[in-house]
Amino acid sequence: MSGTWITTRAWLLMLPLLIVMVAVIGWPLADTVHLSFTDAKLVGTSGSYVGFDNYVRLVTGNAFGRTLYTTTFFALVVVTTEMCLGVLAALLLKQQFRGRTLLRALMILPWALPTVVNATLWRLIYNPEYGALNAALTQLGILSDYRSWLGEPGTALTALIVADCWKNFPLVALIALAALQAVPRDVIAASYVDGANAFSRFRFVTLPYLAGPLMVALVLRTIEAFKVFDIIWVMTRGGPANSTRTMSILVYQEAFSFQRAGSGASLALIVTLIITVLAVAYGTAVRKVAGSAA
Amino acid sequence: MSALVVDKIRKSFGALETLRGIDIALESGEFLVLLGASGCGKSTLLNIIAGLAEPSGGDVRLDGRSLIGVHPKDRDIAMVFQSYALYPNLSVRRNIGFGLEMRKVPAAEREKAVLEAARLLQIEPLLDRRPSQLSGGQRQRVAIGRALVRHPKLFLFDEPLSNLDAKLRMEMRTELKRLHQMMKTTVVYVTHDQIEAMTLATRIAVMQGGQIEQLGTPEEIYNRPATLYVATFVGAPPMNLLDAVATGSGLQVVGSDTAIPLPPALAAALPRDHAVKLGIRPESFRAEGGGLPLTLTCDVTELTGPELILSGSIGGQRLVATLPPRTRAAPGETITLALDVEALHLFDVESGRRIEAA
Numbered sequence: 001m002s003g004t005w006i007t008t009r010a011w012l013l014m015l016p017l018l019i020v021m022v023a024v025i026g027w028p029l030a031d032t033v034h035l036s037f038t039d040a041k042l043v044g045t046s047g048s049y050v051g052f053d054n055y056v057r058l059v060t061g062n063a064f065g066r067t068l069y070t071t072t073f074f075a076l077v078v079v080t081t082e083m084c085l086g087v088l089a090a091l092l093l094k095q096q097f098r099g100r101t102l103l104r105a106l107m108i109l110p111w112a113l114p115t116v117v118n119a120t121l122w123r124l125i126y127n128p129e130y131g132a133l134n135a136a137l138t139q140l141g142i143l144s145d146y147r148s149w150l151g152e153p154g155t156a157l158t159a160l161i162v163a164d165c166w167k168n169f170p171l172v173a174l175i176a177l178a179a180l181q182a183v184p185r186d187v188i189a190a191s192y193v194d195g196a197n198a199f200s201r202f203r204f205v206t207l208p209y210l211a212g213p214l215m216v217a218l219v220l221r222t223i224e225a226f227k228v229f230d231i232i233w234v235m236t237r238g239g240p241a242n243s244t245r246t247m248s249i250l251v252y253q254e255a256f257s258f259q260r261a262g263s264g265a266s267l268a269l270i271v272t273l274i275i276t277v278l279a280v281a282y283g284t285a286v287r288k289v290a291g292s293a294a
Numbered sequence: 295m296s297a298l299v300v301d302k303i304r305k306s307f308g309a310l311e312t313l314r315g316i317d318i319a320l321e322s323g324e325f326l327v328l329l330g331a332s333g334c335g336k337s338t339l340l341n342i343i344a345g346l347a348e349p350s351g352g353d354v355r356l357d358g359r360s361l362i363g364v365h366p367k368d369r370d371i372a373m374v375f376q377s378y379a380l381y382p383n384l385s386v387r388r389n390i391g392f393g394l395e396m397r398k399v400p401a402a403e404r405e406k407a408v409l410e411a412a413r414l415l416q417i418e419p420l421l422d423r424r425p426s427q428l429s430g431g432q433r434q435r436v437a438i439g440r441a442l443v444r445h446p447k448l449f450l451f452d453e454p455l456s457n458l459d460a461k462l463r464m465e466m467r468t469e470l471k472r473l474h475q476m477m478k479t480t481v482v483y484v485t486h487d488q489i490e491a492m493t494l495a496t497r498i499a500v501m502q503g504g505q506i507e508q509l510g511t512p513e514e515i516y517n518r519p520a521t522l523y524v525a526t527f528v529g530a531p532p533m534n535l536l537d538a539v540a541t542g543s544g545l546q547v548v549g550s551d552t553a554i555p556l557p558p559a560l561a562a563a564l565p566r567d568h569a570v571k572l573g574i575r576p577e578s579f580r581a582e583g584g585g586l587p588l589t590l591t592c593d594v595t596e597l598t599g600p601e602l603i604l605s606g607s608i609g610g611q612r613l614v615a616t617l618p619p620r621t622r623a624a625p626g627e628t629i630t631l632a633l634d635v636e637a638l639h640l641f642d643v644e645s646g647r648r649i650e651a652a
Contacts (some may be wrong), residue, residue, distance in 0.1 A: 177395050186379035194393035195367030204392070208383035
């Protein structure tokens, strides 16, 4: 059997999948690219070619810069917190204690909840009139008056960050816990005999085994955090005063609220580009970490 | 004063008793091998000495100081693990020096000690590599280096050669013996490999079921096994055990008319008609020459090169003899071999204990 035939057959076998992928990914992407160079509206006009006008207007407008800043800030804080909390939780859940299995199962719960349920739950907690947070803080004497956590630009983003961390740190914890199981017991024992304290043991013995899996968690969470939409949409819709507006919210507003399909498409492509750059950078980093740990 | 004393050490996991009162006293500079099949409790005992497991009862003393409740790092011991247990992201240099680094030994002093250990183990060119860039044998040298560098009072080895291939294992065995002769530090070494035990140990503790079956020099273990278990565990091929009955002046092998005269002192220790296990090491047979003649039916012969392994039977009881390679023996034929009466071992059938001359 010749090599050409094997190659041809391989392509033939992949053809059905390729057709599906072109239909559901390739074509919409191409259409979005086309759309982004027009001034099309969501309904009615299919628009005319405007060149790079959409891009220039968006990037030079003040909404873009501010939204990019908000998104980056959100992603940075959320991912850092989740990584730290996740590793800490994993280290705790690795210990031997009564009820460990139950606690491990409970920990997954926030992550297992649908985002909309989670978001609704936190809206109730933050509720300015009967929310649990206000009640708890006033009863503890920390707060004198009830506050509208999601209604004030100063606190809304922080409130969202807390909600998102609560939902997503279990994923990091789960990955870290799995990685912890892979740390050889002998190496841990050796570090005891060598006289390493808890910190040194984590730094020199445990962390190297966590690095690869944590890198994967970092990539997943950064990309997800950067394109966050649902939790914000349910809790604040980007408000108040656009203080919690992230890139995905901006895309939605542009394309659907303001019905500007053309510039909405341009914005979506910019977000896609940023995420692609992040993904490639992280991919390289993952390969590097995995390579050095092998 | 003994360097290491293991005093009535017991360990239970729930109802399961893995160590049932272990007593060992080691002189300084001794090389003790804990030998036994997996599950005999030898690794548990080592972990208790290391401080990686707490005993349920008893005491461990090193130079007179009790180690119970003392953190592993404060016991003045070093341990080498079967899996090497190197720190994967640290260089060989830092792996070896890690214990010193954690004890805040100044960098210059540390470097000197690391170099010295590396020179001793001939791994100087590898100092800047990562463990992943080393072969199994090299990793084991690094693991040994990590133990050497601290000059501990006691070395613990947990099956250190088990992960190496046969050739490398022999090389490292010799190397370990050379190191011990040079350093003269007390060693406790766990293995299930009887050759390692015989070659390395100054004393061997054969363990079974959480107890010490016999504690003695390699010669004692091999020449005068205290129990049936020790007799069959040490030696390859294992010792032959034949059912026999005392006749007053000697033994009668069950199922045959083969009579074996015994030295009077030994025969006197046996009441008439007493059932015993007669132990004969395969290497105690000779193809010719003086000694007690023993006729057996040859079944299979295997030539290994330096020797011929003959499997046969006496009165239906299976028997193995290792003979010179040029011995003429054909399957199905009978062959008469010579046996040294001094090399016979007798064991009580019920207790499994060795029967000594009265």
